[in-house]
């Protein structure tokens with residue numbers, strides 16, 4: 001793993017998705033949700049920090065009334081592999097009983113994060129639960145998760161548009177593959 005990444009676009013091996021490609025797909029996802037959830041009041045549960053830009057961009061395109069709850073869910077601790085332990089700050093006052101919940105996250109990888117959050121949400125007996133992610137990796141899951149995905153991507157570590165490596169790269173407007181030197 002490189003010790004010298006600075007977190008700028010020059011550190012990328014290549015750009016996977018440009019800001020324009022991301023914006024076009026997010027608009028399509030929002031248009032579909034606007035049809036399928038029309039007439040409902042939607043309770044969004046948005047996972048931070050990685051989901052920050054996806055959630056901000058998608059929500060501004062939703063036309064139904066929305067309530068927003070942000071949760072901090074982390075298990076990678078800045079690295080490229082899950083620690084296996086999903087830490088969630090679930091507010092004691094959060095009650096999703098009877099609500100139409102839309103769960104949003106940036107990326108579905110092992111499935112551990114969304115699996116853990118889905119379990120917590122379902123314990124509260126929402127009226128419905130729908131999950132959307134911007135990216136879904138083509139890889140075997142450690143936990144099965146049902147989610148609509150903006151893009152299916154190969155099993156490579158990605159950064160940008162909210163996603164980090166060692167706390168950096170979140171601010172890149174594109175999504176890219178890191179130049180990881182296996183020897184370093």
Ligand SMILES: O=P(O)(O)OC[C@H]1O[C@H](OP(=O)(O)OP(=O)(O)O)[C@H](O)[C@@H]1O
Pocket residue numbers: 047048049050051073074075076077078082105106107108109110111112113114163164
């Ligand atoms: O499917 P999984 O293997 O669980 O991986 C997906 C999760 O990993 C990342 O979160 P991370 O733990 O890096 O925290 P962050 O959102 O604060 O960056 C990402 O934002 C997802 O929530």
